[in-house]
Amino acid sequence: MAKGQEQAAPDAVMTRIGQVVILHHAGDREEARHRFLQLWSEIGADGDPLHRCTLAHYMADAQDDPADELAWDLRALTAAEELTDDRLAAHEGALAVRALYPSLHLNLAADYVKLGRSGAARTHLRRARGAARTLADDPYGDGVRAAIERLELRLGEDGAGEGVWGPPRQRP
Incomplete structure (x- = not known):
């Protein structure tokens, strides 16, 4: 071919x-x-x-x-x-493969929040935060990091707000 x-x-x-x-x-x-x-x-x-x-x-x-x-x-x-x-x-x-992971894990964290599974949500939120270190300082990277921060604030350490909201999803 x-x-x-x-x-x-x-x-x-x-x-x-x-x-x-x-x-x-x-x-x-x-x-x-x-x-x-x-x-x-x-x-x-x-x-x-x-x-x-x-x-x-x-x-x-x-x-x-x-x-x-x-x-x-x-x-x-x-x-x-x-x-x-x-x-x-x-x-x-x-994008490079590593640039996909923050968004993928962020979306999974949001899914688990909607399902009331805070432990799984926190796990994927940590993975999103860790993977976000590889993102460039550009509009895409800034948007993903901001969405991670919003989900962290809404989920909170006590799990408040579980299942009652839907964060903006980030796409590569």
């Missing part, structure tokens, strides 16, 4: 994911879920980890049930663990 053809498939999938994200942000949550599921079936559970991570990361936002949201965020983390910096470098504009 020619090099240009190899590059076209990943870009096409990422473009399609982006189009569904736009649909979701425009307010058509149900159609976005439907299209994300179609893409997931095309990509497959053993498909490209970048595609699975990206799709699952966004699919989590389209869920109504916090348990379903958690399941998709766990899929995103699992796929991220399979990624390499070389794979990300092949996708123009992609």
